[in-house]
Amino acid sequence: MESGLVTSLSGALAQSRRIETLANNVANADTAGFKSRDLIFEEMLEDAKAQDDRSDIAPGPLRKSEILARPATENRPVLHGRDYANLKQGAMRQTSNPFDIAIQGNGFLEVLSPNGIRLTRAGNLSLNDKGQLVNRDGFLILGESQANAAQQDPSKRAITLGRGRLQISQEGDVYRSINGASERVGKLSLVQVENPDALKPVGNTMWEAGEDAFLKYPNEAQGRGPASVIPEEVLVRNNPLGPTTVKPEIHQGMLEASNVNPVGQMTKLIEAHRLYEQNLKIMQSVGEMTGRLSEVGKF
Amino acid sequence: MLNTLNTAATGMDAQSKQIETISNNLANADTTGFKKSRTDFQDLLYQNIKAPGAATSATTVNPTGVQIGAGVKVVGASRDHEGGTLRPTNRKLDVAIEGLGFLAIQKPNGDIAYTRDGSLRVGPEGQLQNANGYAVVPEIQIPQNTKDINISFDGRVEVKDDQGGATEIGQIQLTSFANDAGLQAEGGNLYNATPASGAPIPGTPTDGGLGRLHQGYLEASNVKPVTEMTDMIRAQRVYELNSKVISTADQMMNSLNSIR
Numbered sequence: 001m002e003s004g005l006v007t008s009l010s011g012a013l014a015q016s017r018r019i020e021t022l023a024n025n026v027a028n029a030d031t032a033g034f035k036s037r038d039l040i041f042e043e044m045l046e047d048a049k050a051q052d053d054r055s056d057i058a059p060g061p062l063r064k065s066e067i068l069a070r071p072a073t074e075n076r077p078v079l080h081g082r083d084y085a086n087l088k089q090g091a092m093r094q095t096s097n098p099f100d101i102a103i104q105g106n107g108f109l110e111v112l113s114p115n116g117i118r119l120t121r122a123g124n125l126s127l128n129d130k131g132q133l134v135n136r137d138g139f140l141i142l143g144e145s146q147a148n149a150a151q152q153d154p155s156k157r158a159i160t161l162g163r164g165r166l167q168i169s170q171e172g173d174v175y176r177s178i179n180g181a182s183e184r185v186g187k188l189s190l191v192q193v194e195n196p197d198a199l200k201p202v203g204n205t206m207w208e209a210g211e212d213a214f215l216k217y218p219n220e221a222q223g224r225g226p227a228s229v230i231p232e233e234v235l236v237r238n239n240p241l242g243p244t245t246v247k248p249e250i251h252q253g254m255l256e257a258s259n260v261n262p263v264g265q266m267t268k269l270i271e272a273h274r275l276y277e278q279n280l281k282i283m284q285s286v287g288e289m290t291g292r293l294s295e296v297g298k299f
Numbered sequence: 300m301l302n303t304l305n306t307a308a309t310g311m312d313a314q315s316k317q318i319e320t321i322s323n324n325l326a327n328a329d330t331t332g333f334k335k336s337r338t339d340f341q342d343l344l345y346q347n348i349k350a351p352g353a354a355t356s357a358t359t360v361n362p363t364g365v366q367i368g369a370g371v372k373v374v375g376a377s378r379d380h381e382g383g384t385l386r387p388t389n390r391k392l393d394v395a396i397e398g399l400g401f402l403a404i405q406k407p408n409g410d411i412a413y414t415r416d417g418s419l420r421v422g423p424e425g426q427l428q429n430a431n432g433y434a435v436v437p438e439i440q441i442p443q444n445t446k447d448i449n450i451s452f453d454g455r456v457e458v459k460d461d462q463g464g465a466t467e468i469g470q471i472q473l474t475s476f477a478n479d480a481g482l483q484a485e486g487g488n489l490y491n492a493t494p495a496s497g498a499p500i501p502g503t504p505t506d507g508g509l510g511r512l513h514q515g516y517l518e519a520s521n522v523k524p525v526t527e528m529t530d531m532i533r534a535q536r537v538y539e540l541n542s543k544v545i546s547t548a549d550q551m552m553n554s555l556n557s558i559r
Contacts, residue, residue, distance in 0.1 A: 016300050016303070016551065017348070017365070017367065019300065019303050019544075019547065019548065019551070020300075020302050020303050020306060020367045021367055021368070022544065023302075023303040023306040023307045023310075023370070023541075023544045023548070024306050024342070024367065024368030024369065024370060026307065026310055026537075026540045026541055026543075026544050027306050027307060027309050027310030027313070027368075027370040027371040027541060027544075028310070028340065028342050028368070028370075028371045029310070029537045029540060030313075030314065030317070030340060030533060030534065030537045031340040031341060031342055031371055032339065032340070034340075034342055037366075037368065039365065082349075082364065082365060083364070083365045083366055083367070095337075095379075096381065097337075097379050097381065098381075099480070122341070124339050124377070126377065126478065126480055126481075127477055127478035127480065127481070128477075128478060128481075128495070128497075129477055129478060129481065129494055129495055129496065129497035129498075130477060130497070131477035131478065131497065136339050136341065136374045136375055136377070137341075137374065138495075162477065163399070163475055163477065163500065163507060163508055164399075164507070164508045165399075165508065178507055178508040179507075179508060200345075200364075200366065201342065201345045201366055201368065202344070202345065203341070203342055203343050203344040203345060203368075204341045204342070204374075205341045205342055262536070262537075262540055265540070266540070266543065269543070269544065269547055270547075273547050273550065273551060276551055276554075277551075277554055280554050280555060280558055283558060284558050287558075
C-alpha cells in the first residue's frame, strides 16, 4: 500500500508539473516567435521494469520513434518525463511594420546575447543607436559570416542599416533604401536545425543550440555509431519545421505569432487537472485503507 | 502549483499592459502626427527541473530534460514610425513630412524636442512656432507685412509682402535618428532623443531619406482602428485563458487541501 501512495503521489506531482508547463504556454499565447512546450511522461511510453537490453541503443539524442522502440531499464518515477518544444510554424500575422520579419520553414535568426550566440524565431527587430539591427533586448542580429571565417568575431557580423528604409528580401538580403535607391548592406544569417530536441529554451524567446542540433543524420561522424539506423523520412517527419533541404523564406512586414493553440491547451489543462484529482483520490483511498487497517484488532 | 499561479499572473499582467497600449492608440487615432505603439512580449527564464544531457544510464543521456517556463514579460512598447496619411487642410502654415525626419522644437526650458506634428503658428513676436507656442529650430522670423507664405518641398520659406515682392526668409530643417523607435515620447506630440535613439542628425528636407515637406497638409496618425480592435479582442481572450489557468490551479489546491 505504501507503494500505492508513492505511485499516486508521483502521478499528482507529474500532473502539477505539466500544468506549470501549460500555464507558461498560455501566458505566452501572444508572444511573437514563441513555441509551445509539453511534457511527456515515461510511464506512458515504457513498460516499467522491462528487461535491461540497451546494447542496440546509440548514445545521443533520442527521437520519438526511438523512444517508443526503446526497452526500459528501471521503474522510474512518473516525474521523470521529458519536455519538448512543439516547433510547428506559428500563424503569420500582418503588421506592415518594415522591422517585423517572419520566417517560414526551417530557419532561425542568430542573436548575439551576452552569453553567446542564441537562436530565435521572434522577428520583431529594431535598431540600436549605431543603426545596427538588434532584437528587442538590444542584442545584435547577426548576418552571414564570411566564407573563411569560422573563428570570426560574431560582433563583426552585425548588419548596419544606418539611415534609410529597411528592405529585406525573401532570401534574407538586407537593403537600405533611400529615395527609391536600394543598397545591399548584408544578409541575415538563417540557421537550420536538424534536431529540434537539442534546442534549450533560455527565455527571451531564444534557444541555446546544443551541439547535436545541427547533426546531419544519418551521420557516422563524431563516433555516434548506429544513429544512422534512423531513416531519413522519420527525421523529416519528426522535424515540425520541415526538412533542412528546403530553404526558409523571410516575409517582411509580418510576424510569426505564438504557435500556442488555446483549444489544445485548454483540453490538456482539463486532462491534467482530472488526472491530478484522480491521483489525489487514490492517495485518499490508500490513506483510508491504512487507517482502517490500524483499526483491526481494536475491539 | 504556486508557480502556476505566478505564471498565469504574468500572462494576465502582460495582456493588461497590451490593453493599455491599445487604448492609448485608439484615443489618439485622430491626433496629428501620432505614431502607434505595440507591446512586445518575451518568455521568461526556464527552470531546469532536469538538465538536458543528464545521464540516464551509463551509456545514455537525457536528450531534452525537463524545463519549465516562468511566464511572460513585456519587453517593450515599440513605436511604429510608419508614415501616416497626409490630409489636406489648405492652411498655409500646416506642413506634413513625407519621410523619416522630425521638426526640432525648443521647449521653454531651452531643451530641444522633436515632433512630426507640423501645424505651425506665427508667435506674437513673429517667430514660427508649433501649436504649443514652442519655437521651431532653427528660428524663422516672419516679417510684419507678410501677405502670403510659401514653403517649398525642401523647406525654404518664402514670404510675399503687400507689394507682391517675394523674399526667402529661412530654411526649415529636419532631424533624423539612427533608431526612431528609441525616441522617448513626452506627450504633446513631442519626442526626446535618448541613448537608444542615437544622436540627432540634422539635415535639409529631401536630403537622404529625410523626406519632403508638404505645405497645406497634416500627417494623420498611423493608427489603424481595425487592427487595434482585433488586437484588443485577442488580448482580452488571452487574458481570460490565463484566468482559467488560475482557477484550475486554485481548484487543484482546493482538492489537495481537502484530501484528509
